[in-house]
Amino acid sequence: MSYPSNSSLLARAWRSLAQKGPLGLGRDVRDYTRWRLGSGTSHVADRPPLPLSNWDLNGQELRTLPETLRSKPILVYAEASTRCNLHCFMCRLSFPETTRRVRQNMSLETFAKLEPLLEPGSRLSLFGLGEPLMNPDFVEMLRIAKERDVFVGLNSNAMLLTEPIARAMVELQQDLLMISFSGGTKETYERVITGANYERVLANLRRFNEIKRSAISDQRSAVSDQQSAVSSQYSALDIEQVKPVLELQYTAMRDNLQEIPDAVRLAIDLRCAGMVVMPLTVVNPSLEEQSILDPELRSQLAAVSEAAREVAATASYPFDLQLPSLITHHPSLICHEPWQTFYVRDDGTVNCCCYSNRVLGDLKEQDALEVWNGELYRRFRARMRLEDKPAECRVCHKLCGGDEYDQRVDAEQFYDEL
Ligand SMILES: C[S@@+](CC[C@H](N)C(=O)[O-])C[C@H]1O[C@@H](n2cnc3c(N)ncnc32)[C@H](O)[C@@H]1O
Numbered sequence: 001m002s003y004p005s006n007s008s009l010l011a012r013a014w015r016s017l018a019q020k021g022p023l024g025l026g027r028d029v030r031d032y033t034r035w036r037l038g039s040g041t042s043h044v045a046d047r048p049p050l051p052l053s054n055w056d057l058n059g060q061e062l063r064t065l066p067e068t069l070r071s072k073p074i075l076v077y078a079e080a081s082t083r084c085n086l087h088c089f090m091c092r093l094s095f096p097e098t099t100r101r102v103r104q105n106m107s108l109e110t111f112a113k114l115e116p117l118l119e120p121g122s123r124l125s126l127f128g129l130g131e132p133l134m135n136p137d138f139v140e141m142l143r144i145a146k147e148r149d150v151f152v153g154l155n156s157n158a159m160l161l162t163e164p165i166a167r168a169m170v171e172l173q174q175d176l177l178m179i180s181f182s183g184g185t186k187e188t189y190e191r192v193i194t195g196a197n198y199e200r201v202l203a204n205l206r207r208f209n210e211i212k213r214s215a216i217s218d219q220r221s222a223v224s225d226q227q228s229a230v231s232s233q234y235s236a237l238d239i240e241q242v243k244p245v246l247e248l249q250y251t252a253m254r255d256n257l258q259e260i261p262d263a264v265r266l267a268i269d270l271r272c273a274g275m276v277v278m279p280l281t282v283v284n285p286s287l288e289e290q291s292i293l294d295p296e297l298r299s300q301l302a303a304v305s306e307a308a309r310e311v312a313a314t315a316s317y318p319f320d321l322q323l324p325s326l327i328t329h330h331p332s333l334i335c336h337e338p339w340q341t342f343y344v345r346d347d348g349t350v351n352c353c354c355y356s357n358r359v360l361g362d363l364k365e366q367d368a369l370e371v372w373n374g375e376l377y378r379r380f381r382a383r384m385r386l387e388d389k390p391a392e393c394r395v396c397h398k399l400c401g402g403d404e405y406d407q408r409v410d411a412e413q414f415y416d417e418l
């Protein structure tokens with residue numbers, strides 16, 4: 001079995017976040033996280049065992065699914081902002097009935113309350129619904145997280161990827177930056193990513209790469225000044241492998257399906273490590289006609305996928321292309337999110353995943369660890385082990401299979417008591 005390159009491992013790790021995403025269509029947090037290095041189980045027999053990492057402790061606890069956990073979450077979402085500078089026509093935020101009533105930036109005070117949960121090796125998704133770069137405290141949040149050695153990734157539309165923000169991302173070694181790019185031409189891109197400017201986004205991404213390039217050359221000269229023998233390790237660094245690893249995320253729909261190969265070409269030109277193509281989620285009936293799950297589009301998707309793979313193969317480096325399989329989720333008896341995930345909304349209220357709007361705590365009034373093992377999280381875990389699951393889980397793709405988004409999860413009255 002060939003071992004994936006570092007950049008592709010990072011990208012896969014991030015997909016567990018991006019695919020789970022604020023749309024709620026996701027997979028188990030651990031599915032994509034084989035990239036992790038240095039686990040507590042890799043000690044040599046004659047040495048004392050390393051202390052168990054939070055990751056491993058969580059893995060152990062998943063075997064018995066206790067209501068109270070010794071481990072902390074391995075995936076934390078911090079919804080940096082639910083405000084947005086754009087209004088993409090397929091986004092949940094663009095529909096009044098599915099929109100959060102209040103849109104705001106997460107305060108630094110709320111974000112700081114997450115610190116006790118940020119364990120080395122855990123993942124922080126520094127976005128949720130909305131555009132994270134709208135938050136003026138974004139860089140400070142990134143700094144706090146990276147000081148705690150957390151894997152940080154986020155999705156952005158890149159319109160606000162200014163020079164200072166790009167520099168901060170490179171200097172602080174943000175791990176992954178996924179850019180929403182859902183078109184292969186200016187016309188389609190600007191129609192889907194409604195309100196964006198094609199030229200501006202490309203210019204922002206090229207400048208971001210320039211900043212990465214100069215960081216690599218600084219590293220190289222620092223090393224060769226000190227010890228020329230090891231300088232070759234830096235000369236082997238390619239821009240697509242250097243943090244923040246850049247990727248494109250393409251939301252595929254009827255209108256832009258044909259342009260996937262063009263977007264792959266663009267991604268390679270931008271030295272992205274890969275591109276992930278996600279099928280559009282029908283978050284509102286008006287989007288039904290755009291769904292690529294339509295059987296009519298299957299043969300078209302197959303042909304486009306083949307063409308996209310051919311373009312990906314022309315890259316001079318390993319390009320990680322992920323295309324939709326259309327057979328995404330299978331029914332399941334249990335979902336592990338309540339044992340793994342902690343989703344903090346812009347206002348500090350906590351959900352157990354990106355699909356549920358059930359409030360399990362509030363960081364304005366409680367400590368994060370108090371919420372994680374609080375009564376509501378414990379009751380939620382207990383219900384998940386029973387046949388009678390919480391209301392939102394009974395309609396969730398994670399347990400039911402398929403890719404349906406049930407809009408009832410947006411209505412408060414839908415939620416039963418735990
Ligand atoms: C909700 S956005 C939030 C982050 C940021 N504003 C951005 O656009 O990257 C996260 C991702 O969801 C994608 N998305 C939005 N609406 C979608 C839908 N109905 N189905 C599938 N993906 C969608 C966006 O294209 C983006 O890549």
Ligand code: SF4
Binds near residue numbers: 093
């Ligand atoms: S940029 Fe992101 S959050 Fe804003 S409307 Fe588009 S998909 Fe939604």
Ligand code: SF4
Binds near residue numbers: 335336353356399
């Ligand atoms: S709603 Fe329930 S089943 Fe769906 S992801 Fe959340 S916890 Fe899991």
